[in-house]
Amino acid sequence: MVELVWDGKIARPGLQASTFKIVLPLQTIETINESTLERQRRLERFASGREITEWRNRLIWGDKKYVLPSLLPEFAGKVDLIYIDPPFDTGADFSYTAIVPDEPQDAEEERLFFTRPPNVIEQKAYRDTWGSGLDSYVKWFYETIVLLKQLLSPSGSIYVHLDWHVGHYAKTVLDEVFGPKSFRSEIIWKRTTSHSCSTPPRK
Secondary structure (H helix, E strand, O other): OOOOOOOOOEEEOOEEOOOOOOOOOOOOOOOOOOOHHHHHHHHHHHOOOOOOOOOOOOOOOOOHHHHHHHHHHHHOOOEEEEEEOOOOOOOOEOOOOEEEEOOOOOOOOOEEEEOOOOOHHHHHHOEOOOOOOHHHHHHHHHHHHHHHHHHEEEEEEEEEOOOOOOHHHHHHHHHHHHOHHHOOOOOOOOOOOOOOOOOOOOO
């Protein structure tokens, strides 16, 4: 089988570098309550035929480097479906400065510029750029997939949403982690119109 090798994958000849893993406790920021009766009805509909857990629909905010290892003690080998939409390695920076229009005082419209320095997580989350290029991207993707595999149940499935930039590299990593026989299918769709195109006016 073909193996994808990148800078940093091999710690020393014959030894693969270990995956980063630090387990941190999750902190509850907000809980949305509902009536006991409605909660019971929803849980029964959602968990029909399965054990009813104490919670559902948990939303976690944080860096996957810390979140995924922290989910392992509770969910290792129990997740039936995982969908990820990782960066596409486009090299783009999606952070921006918002412009908020103010009340116009004369013929020229006044504008209020609002800026806020992004925090550390936002600096990484909104930039599809990689310090060491493709090597650092593939390393990041590999470490993510290794952790996700540990979360999947024996009959679980993972869907990975990527495009032509790194899809072929990701497929090689997935084959290495899950085995090439685990691959089921590739879903491709074609846009009928571009996001930047506008419909021409009718005559």
